[in-house]
Amino acid sequence: MNQIMLNEVQIDEIRKLAEEKRRSLGFVGETPIANDIFTILDKLDIMLLEYPIEPEGDRPAFSAAIMYSEESNKKLTFIGLNTADYYDKQIFAIAHELYHYYTKSGSHLSRPEYEKNNLIEVKANRFAAEFLLPETVLESIVLDEFKTSSLEKIQHKTLLRFIARLHCTWWLPYRSLVRRLHEIGTISSEQYAELYVVDERNPRGEYGKISQAINKEVFLKLNQPTKNIGTSPNKIEVIIRNFEDNLIDEDKFAETLSLFNKTPDEFGYEIKVSQDDLDELDAFFSEEDDDEN
C-alpha cells in the first residue's frame, strides 16, 4: 500500500489552519490543549457521543465519526467517539474529526492508524498532531532542551525520557510524537524506526516505567480505555430541564437518560413505579411460582 506523503504547500495550509483555530480558541504558543479538547467541543457547539466499540479480531474498531443533522435550517454537529480506545487516542481522534468539521470534508468512520493511503485522512491526522502540538512549539522545545535542532546523536534512553515528558504534557499518543519528531527532521529515519516499535503501552516495559517515573497518574490515564457511555454534562442538563418543564414525562426522562448511562436517581429524582406495574410484576412472579410448583 502506497503511503501518501503531503507536500510542502499542503503541510503549510494545515499548519496555518491549526494555528488559526488554536488562536481563535485561546490556545497561544506553549499552551497544551490536552483534556481541554472536550471544552473545545462545547465551545464549538459540537455534541460528543461516547460509546465503547470493542475490536474484533486483530483490527481495532473505528476511532470516531462526525455526524451532521440538519432540520429547519438548524444544523447540529455530533462527534461519535469510540471510548474502547486508549484515552490519548480518543483525544487524537477528536482533533482528527475537528479537521473534517473545519474543512467540511464529510462524515465517515475514521480509522487514523489505517488510512495512510487516503489524502483527506492523512491531512486530518497531520492537522490533529499540529492542533495538539504545533510544529513551531515542538521545534522550540527541542532547541531549548538540547541546544540543537538535531537529535541524531542523542541516546535512545534520553529520547525516551524526552518523549515521555512531551507525552505527559501534551497528551499526544507516543507514536504520534515519534512521527512528529521525524516530520520536523530532528530524528533520523533509523531512530524513527527504532522508536516506533517500542512497546509504548506496557506499564512494565522500558517506556512505561520511564513515563510512570515522570508522571504516573497521567501515564496511566492516557493508557486507559475509558469505556464511557454518554454525552457532555450540558446536554444531560437539557434532558433534565425538559423533564422539569414537563416537556417529557417520567418514562421518557428515564429512558432518554439511560441511553447516556445515567439515571433520574443520580439527579435526585425518584421515578415512582406505578401500582399497575407493581401488580403486573406480582402477577409475573406468582405465575413463575405456579410453574415451579
Add this chain to the structure above:
Amino acid sequence: MKVLSTKKLAKTVKSLRESKGLTKEKLGNLTGINRIMIGRIERENFTPSIIQFEALSNVLGFDLTEMFMEKEGTNSFVALRSETLSDSEKEGVEKLFTMMLSLRQQIQLRRSFENESNHA
C-alpha cells in the same frame, strides 16, 4: 425513510397562495384551516393534520408526495453503516445514531419551549 418537510410545505403554501392572489383568511375559508394556523404553517411553526394537508393540496394544487423528503441523518446512517467491518462496529454505529436522534429530539423540544417562552 421519508418524512414531511415542513420547510418545503411552508415554501409551497406561501408561494402558491400568493400566486393565486389569496389572503391567509381566504385560504382559511377555502380549506377550513384558521388563518393564524396558515401563517404558522408558512413559518414552519405548525404541522397540519392529514385532513388539513389534503385540503391545502386540493385548493392550492400541489402533489402531497412531493412534500416528503428523505429523512436527514438516515442517509449518513446508511453510509456510515456500510463502512462497518464487524458486528460490534455495526452495533456501535446504531447505538451512536440512537443517541444522536434522541439528543436532537431533546434539543428541539428545548428550543421550541424557549421560543414560546420568549414570545409569551
